[in-house]
Amino acid sequence: MSGPVPTEIRLRRASRLLEVSFDDGSRFELPFEYLRVHSPSAEVKGHGPGQETLVLGKQDVNISAVDPIGQYAVKLVFDDGHDTGLYTWKYLHELGREQAPYWARYLKRCAEAGAGKG
Numbered sequence: 001m002s003g004p005v006p007t008e009i010r011l012r013r014a015s016r017l018l019e020v021s022f023d024d025g026s027r028f029e030l031p032f033e034y035l036r037v038h039s040p041s042a043e044v045k046g047h048g049p050g051q052e053t054l055v056l057g058k059q060d061v062n063i064s065a066v067d068p069i070g071q072y073a074v075k076l077v078f079d080d081g082h083d084t085g086l087y088t089w090k091y092l093h094e095l096g097r098e099q100a101p102y103w104a105r106y107l108k109r110c111a112e113a114g115a116g117k118g
Contacts, residue, residue, distance in 0.1 A: 003090045028096025041085025
């Protein structure tokens with residue numbers, strides 16, 4: 001398997017964070033809202049470049065389950081009913097590593113849509 005592999009995944013419901021530590025020494029605290037609006041599902045990502053959907057109103061979303069999928073991913077089950085899209089280890093690492101620019105781009109898209117944050 002190429003790329004970092006998680007050594008620990010913790011669901012922190014009170015602070016609404018998914019804490020992921022990787023074998024390369026990196027550790028990320030990923031807010032539930034951030035994970036929901038960056039879901040790898042076709043519903044959010046679309047089926048190709050430029051088909052992404054802007055997901056709004058998820059500031060209070062929670063994760064009710066983290067289900068392992070083989071040795072390569074997890075399925076996050078959100079309390080708004082969203083449970084499609086697999087968060088591969090590579091994608092979770094990318095979301096952690098690129099959190100600041102991805103979140104800034106999301107906020108910009110919200111502002112451009114006249115929606116404000118979340």
